[in-house]
Amino acid sequence: MASTPRARKAPDRSGRAVTLQRVADHAGVSIATASRVLHGGGGRAVGEELRGRVLAAAAELNYIPNAPAQALARARTSVVGLIVHDVGDPYFAAIATGVMKAAREHDLMVMLAATFRDPQLELEYLRRLRNQRARAVLLAGSGFADPAFVGSLAESLGRFVADGGQVACIGDHGVEADTVAPDNRGGAEAAIGHLWELGHRRIGVVAGPSGLTTVRHRLEGVRRALERRGQVLGADCTVEADFTREGGRAATLELLARRPDLTAVFALNDGMAVGALTALRDDLGRSVPDEVSLVGFDDLPCALDVRPALTTVRLPLEKTGVRAMDLILDEGADRGSRRIVELEVELVVRDSTGLARG
Amino acid sequence: MASTPRARKAPDRSGRAVTLQRVADHAGVSIATASRVLHGGGGRAVGEELRGRVLAAAAELNYIPNAPAQALARARTSVVGLIVHDVGDPYFAAIATGVMKAAREHDLMVMLAATFRDPQLELEYLRRLRNQRARAVLLAGSGFADPAFVGSLAESLGRFVADGGQVACIGDHGVEADTVAPDNRGGAEAAIGHLWELGHRRIGVVAGPSGLTTVRHRLEGVRRALERRGQVLGADCTVEADFTREGGRAATLELLARRPDLTAVFALNDGMAVGALTALRDDLGRSVPDEVSLVGFDDLPCALDVRPALTTVRLPLEKTGVRAMDLILDEGADRGSRRIVELEVELVVRDSTGLARG
């Protein structure tokens, strides 16, 4: 036709976008019938004859349903949101991998959001995911221990749920929601136990920001393991810094300056451990593990690349992502109480730990 | 429960979801006015009085627009799709980081899709992104050199564009689309040049699958650099394997078995380089760089953690993601010819390369 005033879509060859209506016309059936054969949900079946015609028409026209329109009509989308601190961090990248694999098996798309550790941004993304009417949101990464923040987080999550969305946390976010979390305390205990068995009695801890729940839990594990053996974690044996390689390096320098007599260092994640290794070996000239033993946490790929290969606590990161998706998908179970899945961790002994000297 | 026949949404306290209509009612204005103050686009301004009432009502009711509904009405969404091989790979994770940062600045959400190097899955995700009516798609990662695949890819992309979507490639996908790509050839030439200057004349190459365009381009750079210096790359000087650490290790073993006299190895990405380092040092007992020099490509974080620290070609990965988003956002420029942005790379000399012996 000459003028199409309201045409806003890029036109298909024959002038308009390929909609269900067009498929129906092409097949000589009603739009309802077309909808039924293409998206089946309607309950009733459709006769072989028409069914074939619709399928053929759809194929010929290369019809693709309009997800936003379906979302509007069904009041439900097929997207889940994944909120992480930083995709560039191998820890989150591994979780994301698990999530994506699970999503694909269930025909879900995942919207990724990275907060770069800014709590406000986390709230902001929650809004945007609500705006998008995401069917569910996966909150990954360590939570922030700040009560005020946890309050607003709970509120945002509450709204999301009120809108009909589902929520699952990966790790402890201080919120009443289904959660899958690795056994951080147990992992830390295992790490300390390992060092203890090797004869280490003066162990230092290179910790991340205590505002992160993950850090708290790992520290708790350290304390518990030590106390069980009649020792308390001295205040001068813990240094807190950024949860990164650079943080680990700085913290280790400070730690060893305060306590040059330490025979072992436990870094609360592998990033920090790699930094600690650099500090120990390159800055301080202390050989690992001959003079100082080192243990990390997470078992990121880099733990293997580094020399000596890092003894660390392995987290089933990818599986964590998958499990979180399972929580989301099991819609039946969300009645009743909160579900909590604790994932087992495993100490992986490699070359960065050895017998304590003397 | 009583019976709310068509209620499909989780109800708000007062019984229904918070829609624009409700906000309008609450503020005592028409829905059009509410729309105008909340989403401004309508052209005309709104009086202070009403404007204030609408804002207040929206805040009080905690209104959040329904993106699918807006998408339907406007025939345009605010989501861009990002297709990568594997988020777990630091290479793609870095690109994704750049994309996400740029997206946030422009109020766009990103849907992530990981193909795990399965071409069919790439096509499938293109369909799904078209289904979602993504405003644009970013095709990241190395393309597949298979002509048949490139054909279907071009077709899929064509449909996407016909539907009004935009496309930008990261790296060469053999397709006529706006592209941002690092200078793979130049980087490889620089790497070889560096080794040459150090006196190396017997250089082996540890390559990824030749089906990937990235690998091809890097190999071309190698050949060009060598030929410029009067040498040709011997067939026995190149081994092809998976583009991974394990691939690098295996390929290096094979390479050195064939040519024990090599004084330098160029691995076509850092993953392979790390594997090569393991093979050289641990399996073969050859010291790096004293006996064999090693160069990688990409400058992933692990290049720094490894000992000796890896000499490698740095790619501006995060910037690559940002630039690709720029192409998407510059809608004005998409008339006329194809835009190609070539990103400069930089050789970073660290400790894995040294003078050739003898």
Next chain:
DNA sequence: CTGTTAGCGCGTTCAT
């Protein structure tokens, strides 16, 4: 400046 109204593409009763 503000309100009315007609779609956007689709799912879903409700008749037939």
Next chain:
DNA sequence: ATGAACGCGCTAACAG
């Protein structure tokens, strides 16, 4: 088994 018609929440003419 099939079709007609309404509504999902919102934008964008168009009319006042």
